[in-house]
Amino acid sequence: MREVDVAIIGAGPTGLFAAYYAGFRGLTVAVIDTLPEPGGQITAMYPEKDIFDVGGLPTIKGRDLVANLVAQAAPFGPAYLLGVRAEKLSYRDGLPTLHLADGTDLGCGAVIVTGGLGSFTPRPLPAASAYTGAGVVYFVPRLDDLAGHDVLIVGGGDSAFDWALALHPVARSVTLVHRRDRFRAHAATVGRVRELPVNILVNAQVTALHGAEKVTAADIAVAPDGTRRVPVDTVVAALGFTADLGPLAEWGLRLDRRHIVVTSTMETTMPRIFAAGDIVEYPGKVRLIATGFGEAATAVNNAAVAIDPAAHLFPGHSSEAG
Secondary structure: OEEEEEEEEOOOHHHHHHHHHHHHOOOOEEEEEOOOOOOHHHHHHOOOOEEOOEOOEOOEEHHHHHHHHHHHHHHHOOEEEEOOOEEEEEEEOOEEEEEEOOOOEEEEEEEEEOOOOOEEEEOOOHHHOOOOOEOEEOOOOOHHHHOOOEEEEEOOOHHHHHHHHHHOOOOOEEEEEOOOOOOOOOHHHHHHHHOOOOEEEOOEEEEEEEOOOEOOEEEEEEOOOEEEEEEOOEEEEOOOEEEEOHHHHHOOOOEEOOEEEOOOOOEOOOOOEEEOOOOEEOOOOOOOHHHHHHHHHHHHHHHHHHHOOOOOOOOOOHHHHO
16 A cells, blocks of 8 residues: 555646645645646646736746646655546545555545546547547647647537647647537637638538547548548547546535535545645635635645644745745
8 A cells, every 4th residue: 555645636736736835844745636647627628728817927828837836846756646536535543545446545644635626537529439549639738749730629619729729830730520500619719710721610520530550530421511531640529528526425525516615724524634726615715726726735734734733734934944
């Protein structure tokens, strides 16, 4: 069984800042997330969007904020357990143990749940269900990975059009396919994409993917014209994500709909289990990244005292520590 002082469930901005702050406090940390990359909702849905409400940063791209948070925590060496879900919670001698989906048992001094809206699961692309090769993705953490590619984007929401805007400068070609002739995306974003040499196909669906080890082409049925085959190097399935608390809902935590109820110290109703960020609920809660950062520090400081009652609740300012 692996052991750490603090296990953080959720690698979004709040979880990443909690990883930094716990490291600053001298605690060992593991960060767990079902997604294969850190960043949570930002990485999955809007890495190229500008964020304006983080203190001290007039504007910053989502992916850059995530990269900075990872770099901020890096000196303290948090362990990242990505692409795996925390399934069960048990206690041994009063200390929590997390049982992960890959069979790992993680003993903890405390747990901080920073799961945002819960576990993200991408809505599958039906045409990919029978396809076993590579080249189908649900988000693009690094745009340069698709440089020179013929990219096919499937979807009609904000994410689909954001990917079209972001990938147009680096890809060889971008085709966007949507099954209706109306889009859920913001009208201004749709207008910007229409001004680019992006091929937009409406009333259309991807019916099949081709290629052995990697996708090389896709069949697209366009009403009423019939099916056409287009060359494709990468398919971005921007069909949205479903989010739910998953196994967390069975842990015995007090819930308010899909949110975890906490006190002013970010404590839940379960011993040594804290929570912070969009997943928590308390009177006056405001769901902002900036709010999550403060809640993360509060959760870590109170977890540190739970782990070691002789520890100070407030360790001082980082500028004093050097």
